[in-house]
Amino acid sequence: MSKYVIGIDGGGTKTLGVLADEQGNVLAQHEVGSTNHHSNPAELVKANLRELIETLLSKAGVKADHVVCVCSGMAGVDRPDDKAFVKAMMKEFLPNALAIPVNDGLIALVGGTMQAFGIIVISGTGSIAVGVNKEGVQGRAGGWGHILGDEGSGYMIGLRGLRAVCRAADGRTGPTLLQDIVLKHFGFNSAEQILGWVKKNQGSKTEIGALSRLVHEAYAQGDETARQILVEEADELALAAAAVARKLFANDTDYEIVVGGGNLRKSRPFFELFRAAVAKRLPGISVIMPRREPVEGAVLYALEQLKRLEKETVPSSR
Numbered sequence: 001m002s003k004y005v006i007g008i009d010g011g012g013t014k015t016l017g018v019l020a021d022e023q024g025n026v027l028a029q030h031e032v033g034s035t036n037h038h039s040n041p042a043e044l045v046k047a048n049l050r051e052l053i054e055t056l057l058s059k060a061g062v063k064a065d066h067v068v069c070v071c072s073g074m075a076g077v078d079r080p081d082d083k084a085f086v087k088a089m090m091k092e093f094l095p096n097a098l099a100i101p102v103n104d105g106l107i108a109l110v111g112g113t114m115q116a117f118g119i120i121v122i123s124g125t126g127s128i129a130v131g132v133n134k135e136g137v138q139g140r141a142g143g144w145g146h147i148l149g150d151e152g153s154g155y156m157i158g159l160r161g162l163r164a165v166c167r168a169a170d171g172r173t174g175p176t177l178l179q180d181i182v183l184k185h186f187g188f189n190s191a192e193q194i195l196g197w198v199k200k201n202q203g204s205k206t207e208i209g210a211l212s213r214l215v216h217e218a219y220a221q222g223d224e225t226a227r228q229i230l231v232e233e234a235d236e237l238a239l240a241a242a243a244v245a246r247k248l249f250a251n252d253t254d255y256e257i258v259v260g261g262g263n264l265r266k267s268r269p270f271f272e273l274f275r276a277a278v279a280k281r282l283p284g285i286s287v288i289m290p291r292r293e294p295v296e297g298a299v300l301y302a303l304e305q306l307k308r309l310e311k312e313t314v315p316s317s318r
Contacts, residue, residue, distance in 0.1 A: 002021065002022075002066060003021075003067075003068045004020065004027070004062050004066055004068065005019070005022075005070065005071070005302040005303060006019050006053065006056060006067055006070040006299075007020065007070075007071050007073075007107070007297070007298030007301075007302060008070065008071065008072040008073065008074075008298055009073050009104065009293070009294040009295040010034075010035040010036060010073060010075070010104065011036070011075070011104070013033075014031055014032070014033060015032050015033065015035040015049075016029065016030075016293075017030055017032075017053070017056055018295050018298075019056040019059075019062060019067070020299045024299055024300060024303060026299070027060040028056045028057075028060035028062075029056070029059075029295075030055040030056050030059065031052075032048040032051050032052045032055075033048045035049055035074060036075055037074075037086075038075070042085075046089055049089055050093060053070075053093045053094065064094050064095070064096075065095070065096050068096065069097055069098045069099075069303075069305065069306050070090050070094055070097045070099055071100040071101075071298040071299070071302035071305070072086055072099070072101050072102070073103065073104040073106060073107030073295075073297070074104055075103070077101045077103055083101045086099065087099040087101060098305070098306070098309070105122055105130035105140075106120075106130055106132065107298040107301055108120050108122065108258075108260045108294040108297060109131070109132065109258060110132075110297035110298075110300050110304075111291070111292040111297025111298070111300065112258030112259075112260065112289075112297065113255075113256050113258050113291065114291045115256075116132065116134075116300070116301065116304040117133055117134045118132065118256045118257065118258060119255065119256075119257045119258070120257070120259070120260050121237050121257060121274070123152050123237055123262075123263040123264045123270075123274075124153065124209075124261030124263065125153060125154045125205060125206055125210075126143070126145065126146065126154075126205075126209075127143070127149075127153035127156070128141075128143035128240070129141045129241050129243070130143075130244070131244040131247070131249075131255075136308065137248060138248075139247040139248045140244060141240040141243040141244050146205045151233065151236035151237070152233045152234065152236040152240070153233075153261075153263070154210070154212040154261075155205050155208055155209040155212075156233055156236075157215050157216075157229060157233055157263065158208045158210065158211030158214070158215065160229045160233070161178055161214055161215040161218075162198075162208070164226075165178050165182045165183070165191050165194065166191055166194065169190070169192075173225070176224075176225035176226070177222075177223040177225075177226070178214065178215065178218045178223060178225060178226060179191070181217055182194070182211070182214055185214055212263060215229055216267050216269070216270065219269060220269065230269075230270055230273055231273055231277075234270060234277045235277040237264075238274060238277035238281050239281065241257055241281070241282065245282055253284055253285060256286045256287070256288055257282075257285055257286065257288070258288050258289070259274065259287065259288070259290070260294075265289065265290070271287075
């Protein structure tokens with residue numbers, strides 16, 4: 001009997017799934033809405049997953065009983081309750097499959113490096129560093145949210161940009177191009193109007209995170225304040241990577257750091273600042289752009305876990 005695996009990249013707005021054979025060849029793919037159970041009703045999540053799996057099976061002409069593993073990478077799936085929730089749904093859709101719910105950072109790591117070990121540093125609206133070593137042990141740094149952490153994230157970069165404008169308006173620091181860029185962006189006449197915007201948006205993490213591009217814009221124009229913000233935030237990301245490396249790799253240097261999130265993937269200058277910071281903290285470790293997408297990482301991780309399970313269950317010969 002042929003065996004198949006399903007990989008799922010479950011995001012906040014969309015979910016991508018692929019069905020592959022034992023060699024990792026993709027036979028079908030499909031996209032549905034969000035499957036984040038922290039921000040959506042359980043009924044909606046279940047309906048989207050049902051559509052995803054049934055469509056994949058139909059497109060590939062595969063029976064549910066022939067799927068032996070499903071790896072679902074989803075934001076926030078770290079706690080036992082989260083994993084149990086996802087496993088229960090997968091059991092209903094794919095009764096014979098080993099269900100492996102993991103943090104979405106893990107499948108991005110595996111897809112990015114095309115290996116089952118390494119470190120991924122993500123700088124999107126939030127930030128986190130996640131790693132896996134060759135023994136399968138996982139570790140992380142960051143991911144504490146915008147109140148307690150999110151250093152190096154779009155939110156922190158955007159917030160520091162706003163703060164820089166306010167500080168310059170007070171005369172606490174010298175002038176910065178960010179003053180003109182930020183005020184022009186909002187259509188404001190003075191920095192004081194920023195306070196009203198923050199109150200109206202209740203300090204929205206998403207809205208403030210989107211302002212990070214203004215800091216990148218100022219940096220591209222040679223602004224020293226923007227340069228300082230990006231250098232320091234890039235170093236915070238490198239610090240998180242180094243913390244994960246100490247936990248997982250000790251004296252081993254045979255691994256890579258792959259980047260994720262819009263700030264590192266879409267801004268080459270910020271990527272280079274991060275790579276320079278890593279070179280200081282972790283000499284000799286390569287920093288790369290992703291080789292494959294996260295959903296492909298979910299497939300690879302599923303296949304690797306099946307191989308690991310087979311090795312553990314096969315009795316050793318004497």
